[in-house]
Amino acid sequence: MDEIDSNAALQNSARNSQNIYQRAYKINLGFQLVNIKTSYREIIDQNIINGDPAAANSRHYFDVRATSAFAGTSLVGDGEIAYSVLNPSGENMRPAMLRFGLSNLWRDLRYGANFKSVTKGFMPVGGAIADQSRDEALIWGEHGVGPFNLLGSIGESWERLTDTADRRVTRFAAATLRINRARWGGSLFTSYGLTGQDSISSEEAAFYISRLTTSYRPIDFLLLEPNFSVKEEWNRSTGLRTQTPASGLALTYTPLGNSFRLTSGTSFSRTFTKDGSNDVSIHGTSAGIDWKIGKFLGRNDTLSFTFNYDRQLEHVFRANSHDGLSSMLQLKIAGF
Numbered sequence: 001m002d003e004i005d006s007n008a009a010l011q012n013s014a015r016n017s018q019n020i021y022q023r024a025y026k027i028n029l030g031f032q033l034v035n036i037k038t039s040y041r042e043i044i045d046q047n048i049i050n051g052d053p054a055a056a057n058s059r060h061y062f063d064v065r066a067t068s069a070f071a072g073t074s075l076v077g078d079g080e081i082a083y084s085v086l087n088p089s090g091e092n093m094r095p096a097m098l099r100f101g102l103s104n105l106w107r108d109l110r111y112g113a114n115f116k117s118v119t120k121g122f123m124p125v126g127g128a129i130a131d132q133s134r135d136e137a138l139i140w141g142e143h144g145v146g147p148f149n150l151l152g153s154i155g156e157s158w159e160r161l162t163d164t165a166d167r168r169v170t171r172f173a174a175a176t177l178r179i180n181r182a183r184w185g186g187s188l189f190t191s192y193g194l195t196g197q198d199s200i201s202s203e204e205a206a207f208y209i210s211r212l213t214t215s216y217r218p219i220d221f222l223l224l225e226p227n228f229s230v231k232e233e234w235n236r237s238t239g240l241r242t243q244t245p246a247s248g249l250a251l252t253y254t255p256l257g258n259s260f261r262l263t264s265g266t267s268f269s270r271t272f273t274k275d276g277s278n279d280v281s282i283h284g285t286s287a288g289i290d291w292k293i294g295k296f297l298g299r300n301d302t303l304s305f306t307f308n309y310d311r312q313l314e315h316v317f318r319a320n321s322h323d324g325l326s327s328m329l330q331l332k333i334a335g336f
Contacts, residue, residue, distance in 0.1 A: 037065045060085045061124075074105035084123050095121035095130070111141040120160075134159045149178040161197070170195045186214040207233045223252040242278065244271045261290040279315035284308070302332040 039062070063082040070077075079100035096119050103112030116136045123129040138155035152175045159168040172193030179186055189211040196204045211229035218224070231244040246269035253262040267284040288306040295301070307327045314320040 033069055033071070035067045037063075039063045076103050077101070078103075082122070082124070084121075095119050095123065097122050097124070108145075109141060109143050112139075114138045114140070132159050132161065147179050147181060149180070151176040151178070166197050168195060168197055183218075184214070184216045186212070188212050204237050205233060205235050207231065221254045225250040225252075240273055240275065240277075242271060242273050244269060246270075248284075259292045263288040263290070277316065281313045281315065282310060283313075284310040304328075304330045304332065306330075 061082070061084045063080065065078070065080045067076065067078040069075075077100070080097070081099075082097040084095050084097075097117070099114070099116040101112055101114035103110060114137070116138075118130050118134045120130055120133045134157060136155060136157040138153055140151065140153035142149065142151045144150075152173075154173045155171075157170045157172075159170070161168055170193055172191055174189065174191035176187055176189045189209070191207075191209040193207050194205070195207065209229070209231045211227065213225065213227040215223060215225045226247075226249045228247045229245070231246075233242040233244075234240075235242075246267065248265060248267035250265040251263065254260065255262075264287045265285070268282070270279075270281045272279040286306065286308045288304065290302055290304045292300070292302050305328070308325070310324045312320075312322055312324070
């Protein structure tokens with residue numbers, strides 16, 4: 001699930017996006033309506049770590065999304081195919097992502113099932129590269145009562161391990177409680193899972209994640225979003241426990257309505273074990289500007305610039321400590 005990966009540190013890469021194209025299609029196929037969206041991005045990445053600029057990497061990203069609502073029912077199907085290439089070198093690796101799902105509405109209960117497959121080397125826009133191939137299946141249900149919304153899910157993932165030619169299997173259950181009011185809101189997310197390998201009969205590790213996110217709008221053009229999370233992993237074979245507390249604060253400022261937006265944020269996380277074998281702290285800051293420039297190449301274009309800085313401190317292996325600096329300039333073209 002997306003929430004499970006929400007504690008990931010800021011990535012140490014700079015992205016300068018060029019040639020971003022997006023077009024939407026509507027196709028009437030008798031009793032159903034299909035919406036198709038395609039996009040292509042060509043991005044030049046530059047990493048700056050400890051003041052040493054790395055060579056530029058070229059990354060290509062292609063994405064196709066389709067949604068279909070079946071007439072006369074509340075059944076909705078959606079799917080997505082994405083393909084990315086980072087620094088093409090003639091290798092036979094084809095990093096891709098495939099996702100599809102079904103959802104339905106029965107009275108006040110919305111429910112569905114999703115499946116997602118990611119191959120090794122795939123790198124989504126704004127995300128981390130996949131170091132292993134991974135498949136995930138998920139069943140979920142959502143119910144709302146007044147200002148409260150409850151979402152529950154159970155799922156299983158399979159990850160192919162390159163070194164051992166084995167599979168890592170993870171089974172998890174998660175629940176999210178949300179509340180939305182005029183000036184404030186919040187959500188509480190909890191998840192518990194077990195991880196093991198096919199060649200080992202007993203589960204070798206367990207994990208627990210809890211995350212609290214809140215939002216408060218003191219005035220119409222200012223939004224504050226603090227968050228706090230705790231992740232704990234327990235290796236059953238060794239008894240070793242690893243804990244990762246994290247906190248953050250995001251700020252959104254829109255002085256001119258929706259045409260101009262300023263964003264900033266800060267975060268802190270620490271991963272440590274009680275025996276002292278691992279102790280890592282990560283400090284992160286970010287800032288961004290979004291400006292809706294209107295008609296430029298499309299009908300509603302947006303120019304955005306983001307800047308990220310993070311410092312990773314290794315308290316045990318101090319030589320591995322480093323600083324990361326990244327920025328991204330992006331032109332988003334919407335409509336033709």
